[in-house]
Amino acid sequence: MLKKFCQCIGLASLILVMNYGDLLGGGADVRMHVPYSLTGVCLAQIADILLLGFALFVVLIALKSTRFYSWVRLLFVFLVPPYLIERTQTLFPFEVSDGLVLVLAIVWAALLLLLLLRFPQWYRRLVRVGDAAGVFLAIFGICSMAQLLWIMHWHPGRQQIQASWMAGAQPPRHHPLLVWIIFDELSYDQLFQLRAHDLALPNIDALRSQSTLFTEMQPIGLKTVKIIPSLFSGGAIDDYRYSFDNRFTVHYAGQHGWHPLDGNGTVFHDAQLVGWRTAAVGWYNPYCTIYGSALDSCYWSNLDRTDGNMAQRAGFWSNAWSPLANLGTELHSPALAAHESCDIDVRQRYQTHQDLEQHSLQVVASDQADFIFLHFDIPHSPNIWSRTNDAYTQSCGSSYLDNLALVDRELGQLLTTLQSSPRWKDTTLIVQGDHSWRTMLWDWMPSWTEEDEQASRGGFDPRPALLIHNAGQTQPRTDSRAMPLLYVHSAIENVLHGHEAEP
Template sequence: MTAIKSRLWLEGAGTGIVFSLGICWNQISPTHIYLYHRLLPVTTVVRATVIDLVLACLLGTALVWLLDRIDAKGRTLLWLIFATLLVARVVGGLMAAEVILRLAIVPIKFWLPVAIVGLLLWIFARNAYAASVRGLRVLLLLLGICIFWMLPELIVLSMTHGGPETASFSKPLPEFAAPHRRVVWLLFDEMSYDQAFVHRWPGLNLPNFDRLRGQSVVFSDLQPAGFYTEQIVPSLFLGRSIVEIRASPQGWLHYRSVSGGHWQIFDGNQTVFADAQRQGWTTGIVGTFNPYCRLMTGALDFCWSQLLPFKDHFVADQSTFENVTAPVRAEWGRLTHHPFRTPSPEEEFADILSQSRSAIANEKLDFVLVHLPLPHPPGIYNRQTGRIGPGGGYVDNLALADRTLAELRQIIDQTHSAQQTTLVISSDHSWRIPLWRHQIGWTNEDETVARSRGFVFDMRPVLIVRFPGEITPTPVNRALPLLDMHNMLEQIISGQIASPEQLKQWAVAQPTGH
């Protein structure tokens, strides 16, 4: 009897884990990337996860016990209904955890075949049907054993967070005295050199990028520094390759420079921004995706970051009770067509654009990075109507990036230090067709554009540098790694590179094969 009770408890725990997969997956990931991308602390979130998991396990145990009492031999259709529910929850949970993002993957495509096969077994091979039920129960039992490490890990995680952090800060800045040298770095996320300048989609006009290209140093053959923003941008800050990252339970970034190498802690005091401060420059970042205000606390005088929302509906500044009930309230809202209120693309973009304008206009900041979520998918712009909103594609986002460039250049031109401001335009990586194709947000136009290039992933990112007063183009056609951009910024800030000619000489002098 004790063995039977233990088995039912473990099967119930396995069922509960399946039910709560969408809220547990990111929390128990060994890389803790979920923590890296959230505003900390997430104590109430983790506590809510623990409570929801325990409740799901109790519910799962009650359900398994009831099925076992009704049909311990596994010969009724109730077990088939139970199996299809579990399959739907697995797929739905992985979609909620953003592990599954492919457009073609939806729960019905998984539970429907299970339902059909199970029904056929029940009609024509009842013994095989019963054996399948026993196999399902064994799988649930094995999964239920995981509760013995999941719960302790979550409990420990709920007690290991540091103090509260904010998504922005501003330290006292010296009064603006006179026009002076500045560097404004605009990072357009996922901008492809090929799509912007070489094989531009017919009918797409990028007049502001074209104008800038005609009066700047343009690097046409940059080699990428990686595939993911979390790795590339910190590597540009450090001037050091990053091939793998993870976060500590406190959300701090750890990285490896070579595969299988030892883990290192990201240190903002070893970045180009800290070096600029040591030379007397004030520094600031306005950015998306990366938790810049945590990464760079000691190396910045101003910071504003926009962390992207997760689909689990948890909010760090809500109470534990509010987060416990959030999944149920979210599901109810979905069923009643009253979903949770989340910021719209218009609101999110308006926020980061407003902060970008302010940071660039603030001449107390000498070295400013603006990391924009453009033209990164999914599309948030309609180039035909000129309105921001969902439904567009990569080409539309390129058009919005061009419009945004014009707005921010206008802000630069209105500053007293405009004639002493070096403008750096870059991207972290190119348009990652293999990643986005078939994912949610991929449009028919995206498919057509990608097909026109044979679905080739042209890896070249963008790097354009305009020095004050520059009016003619200076092409740099030599293959160079994007990682060299770190050294370039260091020398621009120190004054060693101050003209197109000096930058081209620097590029030519860079060693090959590094």
């Protein structure tokens, strides 16, 4: 009985591994991008493994005493391997299509029937091998739960740093201002070169009329977690590590060894050295934790859905129930289950965006910082705006173009505040994408729409958008040089030392 129960726990852990797999091995990629403790999420993951394992155990024990047990066992052997391949196909180092899974399932079923009908002795041996494999699954399940328990001991770093000059009424600030805005996944192609005819972006166009547009910026990567530290430090980063005590080390392209990176190795430190007040509000990366030594004011947030339809701030029972309910839906309608997960993704991203918007507008409206960095979660998928309704949406169905309209709305709010300040004439404004629209990541997801397909034209344009408004600039300019995006780092250093961003 104990052996069978442990085997059921092991099977449950493998069925659910897509929900918690990123937390195994230390969970660095999850820990780095969540501002809150993962204790509740880990407990819910463990509860799901135990609940599903117990349910499987009860069903098998109940059927064991019936005359149908041999057929149930045969059906079990038929279905479990193909089902596990289907559930975990994204973990394979090669593409596993649904068609391939179906072919494998048919071949597997035919092989089992052949053994059962013609070679029953070999069939019994195969069942014993499966029974032994169940023991290894049990070991996997126990080890997985042990690692989840370990992650519960992790303590997140700082989410916020409050500067004294952000509290209460302050005298007007007389100092040049540099505002650097990154809209995640902002594409040059979609904004300027082949903009959709029904996509109105009045605020982006207004900024374009008094800024320099860079038409041939070359990406320095596809992952935000590497690109933004590269822009901060001035060196192209091709790998990184995030320790259990929240220390960040990076590997620079073409260099040997690993290098610690904190605020002292960034443009924020350079700004402080020449007397600039620094502030950052950002998404996804733990800005206050890593770069806090060079930031006078800081806030970062990411309330996005974690794997398994869980959320950092949701209650235990909500987190425990949501993945199991989605698993049940998936059994009779995989498309519906995927759409429900997408809806949760949209609702959680909406919360993230509202949080970032509030803190971004607050730091800009205070007009006390001199170097402001803002990293927004848009137009990155999932899409949370509806052009049709001119409002936020709480469900899947919007497109990348809808999120571009939201980018324009956010930029308009920021421009209104910036241009109302006496410091506007001394303000340099940089608006960019960290990378372009990565269509190859999204075109197979449930969030992908027909409008996305039409806008992308079935391809990928690698150029991120970049606009630079120099202080006092009133006319549009165009720079068509092909340059790596690291150019932005040099432009920022120019401004900090009293020059125009563009040499």
